Amino acid sequence: MEKLLTAALGQDVTQLAAEEKQRLLSRLLARLAHEIRNPLSSLAIHVQLLEEDMTQAAPPLKAQAAGRFEIIRSELHRLENLMRQYLSLAAPSSVDLQTVEVAEVVRYVCELLRPEAAERGIEIAMDIPEALPPLTVDPGQLKQALINLVINAIQAVERNGRIEIIVRADPNAGTFSLQVCDNGPGVPRERKSAIFEPFFTTKPEGSGLGLWIVQQIATAHGGAVTVDDTAHGGAAFTLQLPLRGAKIHG
Numbered sequence: 001m002e003k004l005l006t007a008a009l010g011q012d013v014t015q016l017a018a019e020e021k022q023r024l025l026s027r028l029l030a031r032l033a034h035e036i037r038n039p040l041s042s043l044a045i046h047v048q049l050l051e052e053d054m055t056q057a058a059p060p061l062k063a064q065a066a067g068r069f070e071i072i073r074s075e076l077h078r079l080e081n082l083m084r085q086y087l088s089l090a091a092p093s094s095v096d097l098q099t100v101e102v103a104e105v106v107r108y109v110c111e112l113l114r115p116e117a118a119e120r121g122i123e124i125a126m127d128i129p130e131a132l133p134p135l136t137v138d139p140g141q142l143k144q145a146l147i148n149l150v151i152n153a154i155q156a157v158e159r160n161g162r163i164e165i166i167v168r169a170d171p172n173a174g175t176f177s178l179q180v181c182d183n184g185p186g187v188p189r190e191r192k193s194a195i196f197e198p199f200f201t202t203k204p205e206g207s208g209l210g211l212w213i214v215q216q217i218a219t220a221h222g223g224a225v226t227v228d229d230t231a232h233g234g235a236a237f238t239l240q241l242p243l244r245g246a247k248i249h250g
Ligand SMILES: Nc1ncnc2c1ncn2[C@@H]1O[C@H](COP(=O)(O)OP(=O)(O)OP(=O)(O)O)[C@@H](O)[C@H]1O
Pocket: 148, 152, 153, 156, 182, 184, 185, 186, 187, 195, 196, 200, 201, 202, 203, 205, 206, 207, 208, 209, 210, 211, 212, 235
């Protein structure tokens, strides 16, 4: 990560504090996503114009190329979506605080990911107390953090297992916690801090940004994310946030 930042920013970052490095990386990702989006939209416009030119000048050729145009359009669309995600996710530098029904957010994420989990024989259970105090958070970011944790849990379990999402509030301490437990292989002790670093991954197709983004979201809210072992050796990720009055980073 240091090498990457030093090369990209043209400055030596080895002496900087970890938090400062993360802030720089976050900015770099957002900038990259932003700069890739501009040529993407001009490509989209020109593909459309080219299609119109062909329709007028050579209709048979246009018909023949229709399939290829479709692929180009849908791939451009996919890239645009990816970049939009990175723009909003890579740099959750400011939080849009709202009063949120946590149970609703958890149910939404469960419904979203349940089909994928079910296909692999994985059950997703929820443990949410009846009376929960309202939480003041950025709902989009909370959703994103939870999605990242549950997707990781599904990938860790692989097949035939169980994931549980446990919500707890401690009004006296003014905190709230959201825990995602799975019965996968767990996280080896020597890896417990590395997994939160950007680009750390053990998956062939992984970007290694999921947990780092969760951590950025937690920090932006004045909270934290930690990992423990469950009683059966699986992983338990806990996102702890203040019930209200998050600290906002510029
Ligand atoms: N529930 C889990 N059980 C076991 N290991 C986990 C779990 N969640 C994350 N990890 C480990 O932490 C690493 C980093 O996770 P992270 O979400 O940051 O990236 P990724 O899942 O590898 O890639 P990406 O999220 O970008 O697709 C994973 O590659 C995996 O080794």
